[in-house]
Amino acid sequence: MLSRVGSNSGPLTDLVVLEVSARAAGAYCGRLLSLLGATVVRVEAPLVLDVPAALDDIVANSLNRGKQTVEFDSADLAEIARRCSVVVVDSRDDDAADGKFTAITRAVQEICPPRTPVVDLGGLRQTLDNTAAAVPFAPIIATAASGLAWGIGSPDSEPLSLPFDLADYLTGTEGAAAAALALLRSVGEVDDVGQHWDVTAADVLSYYVGQIGSNFLPYDRPWRRDGPRATLSGGSYPAAMFPCQDGWVSIMCRTQREYDGLLDGLGRPEWTRSAKFTDPRVVARLHADEADKHLTAWTSARTRDEVFAVGRQYGFPVAPVLTIAESLSEEQFAHRGFFESGPNQMVLPGSPYHLYRTEASEKDRTRVSGWPAAEAQSSKQPLAGLRVLDLSWVWSGPMVTATLRDLGAEVVKVEHRSRADPARLRGRALRNGVPVEGPELEVTPYFNQLNRAKRSVAIDMGSTEGAALIGRLAAESDVVVENMRPGVLARRGLDYESLSQTNPGLVMVSMSMLGQTGPLSGIRGYAPVMSGLAGLDSLVGYDSDRLIGTYNPALGDPNGAGHALVALLSALVGRQRTGQGCYIDLSQVEALLSVLTGPIIQTQVDGHVPVPANRHQRLPLHGTFACAGTDNWVSIAARTERELSAVGAVVNAPHTASSSSITALVREWTVDRDADAVANVMRAQGVPAARVVGYEEALFGERASERGVGTVTSHRWLGEQMVVTVPWKVDGHGFTAGGAAPQLGEDTEAVLAEVLALRAADLAELRQRAVIE
Structure with missing residues (x-):
C-alpha cells in the first residue's frame, strides 16, 4: 500500500539549507x-526578477513559500550558518546591485564552517578557477x-x-540537484563530500544545446x-507549430509509426501518396517546406481542439499551444x-512531484546497497556503487540516467530490438x-550522447518471462527510472507497489509528460508538446x-530531467537516513509551469503577458544588437543606473x-563593430555582455575547453564523438x-550473470525462447 508524502515529511526533512540569493536561480x-x-x-x-515592479513582492513571496x-x-x-547542511549562493562573484550583495554573500560564507558544502550558482565563467575575475x-x-x-x-x-x-x-534546478548530491x-x-559545487548558467x-545538437551537426x-x-x-x-482557426498547435513526430498516424489522421490525401513523403526523415531533410504548406492548409481549417482530437485518435503527438x-x-x-x-484569489505553481512510500518493516529490508563504494569516497565518482535500472x-x-552514470553509478539500460x-x-x-557504415540501430550520435557508458540488456518486456526478469533486476537495484506512458509498467507487474514488495528501499522515478493520473495523462508527446x-x-x-x-532547444525534456534528478537524489538522501525507498x-x-x-x-x-522578444521588464537596458558582418550579434544588459551610465558613456550619450535613447545609440554603435570587441568594452565597464555564439564555438571553443564541457568518446561505428x-x-x-x-x-549475458547469477544454460534457454537477445 502506497502512502502520499507531504513536504513536511519529505526526504530532506530536518536538514537545514542556508540560501543567500538575489536572483531567481538561488531562490528557485x-x-x-x-x-x-x-x-x-x-x-x-x-x-x-523579470516582472513589473508592482509584482516584485508577489513573485518573490511565491518563490519563498515555505522558507524561513x-x-x-x-x-x-x-x-544557522554553523548548523546548516549546505549553503546555496547565486551572487558570489557578481550581482545586480553594484557589488553590495556580493559583499554580503562572501561575508556569510566566511562564517560558515570550512567543510560545509557550498552550491555556487554562477552566471558565465571562463575557467574552472573559482578565484578568477568575475564576468558581469x-x-x-x-x-x-x-x-x-x-x-x-x-x-x-x-x-x-x-x-x-x-x-x-534552469540553473537553480541543476543547483538543487547538486545540493541534494552534496547532502x-x-x-x-564519505571522506570527500565536496566543498565548492560550481553550477554555472x-x-x-x-x-542542453550539446545534447539536442547531436541531432543536428552529425547529419x-x-x-x-x-x-x-x-x-x-x-x-x-514534422517538428513545428502550425496555425489553427483559434491559435496554434504543436505537432512533432519522431518515429515512422507516429508519422504514419499523422498521415492517417489527414485522411491520406493525394499529396501524401508521393514517394518523397513516405519517410519522415527524408521529408525533414528535403521536402519540409512543401509538406508544411499542405499541413498548414489542413490545420488552418480546424480549431486546436479538433486537431488535438485527431492526434489522440490516430496516435501522433500534438497539443494546443x-x-x-x-x-x-x-x-x-x-x-x-x-x-x-x-x-x-490568485493561484500559484505548486509541486510537480507526487511522492509516495510503502509501509515496510525492518525485516523486509534485505538488500544492502553497494553505495558508497570505495571509489565514491572521492568526489570524482560520487555515486560509485549505486545501481540504476533504466527503463526510459x-x-x-x-x-x-546518463547524469547518474557521469557521477559514477552503474546504469543498466533495458531495451529490445522489436521496440527500439x-x-x-x-x-x-x-x-x-x-552515411556512416554499421548496423542501423548503432549509428545514431543522439543515442550515443544520451546513453554514454551505460550497459545494454536486451529483454522482451512484452513477454511474461521478460517482465519477470526485469522485476528481478529491479530487486537488485537502488534506482529505477522510467518515462513511459502511465499504466504500461503496471500492466506488466513492474509498477512501484509491486517492485517495492521485494525491494522496499527502491527509489523509482516515473517522469511522464502529465503525471500518472488525470484526463490527459495518457497522451503522447515530446518537449514541444510539453511547452505548448x-x-x-x-x-x-x-x-x-x-x-x-x-x-x-526543446526545453521540456532537460527541464523535466533536472527536476527528476532533484527528487531522485533527495529520495536517496531519505533512504540513507531511514532505509525507506520512495516513489x-x-x-x-508541471515542472515547466513551475519555472x-x-x-x-x-x-x-494584468490580464495578459506580453511577448517580450529580448526585452526585460525591469532592467534599464537589455537586448541583442547587430554587429559588423553577416549574422553577428552581441547581447548586452545594464542592470543598474551606474551600468546604464557606463553604457551611455561608451556610446557618447548625453548625460540626460x-x-x-541609450538603447537606440547602442544599436547604432554596435552595427559596424566586432561583436567580441563590443563585449570586451562593455565588460571592462562592469556591464554584462557576450557575443551570440553558434553550436561549434559553444561546444568546442576556448571557454568550453577550459570549463570541460564534454568528453571525446570512441564509438565502434561512429568513431570519435564529443559528448x-x-x-x-x-x-x-x-x-x-x-x-x-x-x-x-x-x-545482456554479463549483467544477467553478475546481477542474477544466471548460468550459461539458463541464458541459452532464455535466448531460445526469445526472452533475451
Whole structure:
C-alpha cells in the first residue's frame, strides 16, 4: 500500500539549507529543496526578477513559500550558518546591485564552517578557477554564450533569449540537484563530500544545446534559427507549430509509426501518396517546406481542439499551444491539484512531484546497497556503487540516467530490438556527406550522447518471462527510472507497489509528460508538446503575431530531467537516513509551469503577458544588437543606473539621455563593430555582455575547453564523438563520460550473470525462447 508524502515529511526533512540569493536561480533552488522537506533559511534580500515592479513582492513571496528568513545583521545568522547542511549562493562573484550583495554573500560564507558544502550558482565563467575575475552577468548573457540563442528565432531577425529569467530557473534546478548530491554524500559520511559545487548558467545551457545538437551537426543539419520549427524538422518530420482557426498547435513526430498516424489522421490525401513523403526523415531533410504548406492548409481549417482530437485518435503527438491563462484553467492540472491558492484569489505553481512510500518493516529490508563504494569516497565518482535500472527512452529519462552514470553509478539500460529506443532511430550520421557504415540501430550520435557508458540488456518486456526478469533486476537495484506512458509498467507487474514488495528501499522515478493520473495523462508527446501545454511557447517570439516557440532547444525534456534528478537524489538522501525507498510521480509539464512563476502571476494581475522578444521588464537596458558582418550579434544588459551610465558613456550619450535613447545609440554603435570587441568594452565597464555564439564555438571553443564541457568518446561505428556531460563542477573538476554508448544487448549475458547469477544454460534457454537477445 502506497502512502502520499507531504513536504513536511519529505526526504530532506530536518536538514537545514542556508540560501543567500538575489536572483531567481538561488531562490528557485531553495524552493525545490523546500518542497522536498528541507528547512530552507533565506538571508533577507530583494530579488532582481523579470516582472513589473508592482509584482516584485508577489513573485518573490511565491518563490519563498515555505522558507524561513533571517536578517544579515541578525545574531541568529551565525548559529544557522554553523548548523546548516549546505549553503546555496547565486551572487558570489557578481550581482545586480553594484557589488553590495556580493559583499554580503562572501561575508556569510566566511562564517560558515570550512567543510560545509557550498552550491555556487554562477552566471558565465571562463575557467574552472573559482578565484578568477568575475564576468558581469544577466540571464540573457548565458543564453548568448551557450549557443542556445543561436537556435531560437527567424533567420532574418535577431536571435532570441529565453524570457522571464528562465535561464536562472534552469540553473537553480541543476543547483538543487547538486545540493541534494552534496547532502547525500554528507549523510553517507564519505571522506570527500565536496566543498565548492560550481553550477554555472552558461554551462547548464550548453549542456542542453550539446545534447539536442547531436541531432543536428552529425547529419549536416545546421544549428540555426528556422522560425517556429526545429531546423530541418530536427531530423524527422514534422517538428513545428502550425496555425489553427483559434491559435496554434504543436505537432512533432519522431518515429515512422507516429508519422504514419499523422498521415492517417489527414485522411491520406493525394499529396501524401508521393514517394518523397513516405519517410519522415527524408521529408525533414528535403521536402519540409512543401509538406508544411499542405499541413498548414489542413490545420488552418480546424480549431486546436479538433486537431488535438485527431492526434489522440490516430496516435501522433500534438497539443494546443496554450496561453498562460489557458494553462491555468486546464482540467489536468486541477485533477492533480498542482496549483495552490495565493493572495487575492490568485493561484500559484505548486509541486510537480507526487511522492509516495510503502509501509515496510525492518525485516523486509534485505538488500544492502553497494553505495558508497570505495571509489565514491572521492568526489570524482560520487555515486560509485549505486545501481540504476533504466527503463526510459528518447531524451528526458535517458538524460537522468546518463547524469547518474557521469557521477559514477552503474546504469543498466533495458531495451529490445522489436521496440527500439526512438533515439536509435534518428538515422545514420554523415561523415563528409557520406552515411556512416554499421548496423542501423548503432549509428545514431543522439543515442550515443544520451546513453554514454551505460550497459545494454536486451529483454522482451512484452513477454511474461521478460517482465519477470526485469522485476528481478529491479530487486537488485537502488534506482529505477522510467518515462513511459502511465499504466504500461503496471500492466506488466513492474509498477512501484509491486517492485517495492521485494525491494522496499527502491527509489523509482516515473517522469511522464502529465503525471500518472488525470484526463490527459495518457497522451503522447515530446518537449514541444510539453511547452505548448505549459504556455511557454506562447511567450517566445518577436511579438504575439510572430511566435517562435522553443523547438530547437526543446526545453521540456532537460527541464523535466533536472527536476527528476532533484527528487531522485533527495529520495536517496531519505533512504540513507531511514532505509525507506520512495516513489516519485513527476509531471514534466508541471515542472515547466513551475519555472514560469512570473508569467503565471502576471497574467492573473494584468490580464495578459506580453511577448517580450529580448526585452526585460525591469532592467534599464537589455537586448541583442547587430554587429559588423553577416549574422553577428552581441547581447548586452545594464542592470543598474551606474551600468546604464557606463553604457551611455561608451556610446557618447548625453548625460540626460533616457534608457530608450541609450538603447537606440547602442544599436547604432554596435552595427559596424566586432561583436567580441563590443563585449570586451562593455565588460571592462562592469556591464554584462557576450557575443551570440553558434553550436561549434559553444561546444568546442576556448571557454568550453577550459570549463570541460564534454568528453571525446570512441564509438565502434561512429568513431570519435564529443559528448557533453553533467555541467556541475566540484572543487575545480568536472565529470567525464566513462565511455561510448553500448550496442543493443551488448551486456545482456554479463549483467544477467553478475546481477542474477544466471548460468550459461539458463541464458541459452532464455535466448531460445526469445526472452533475451
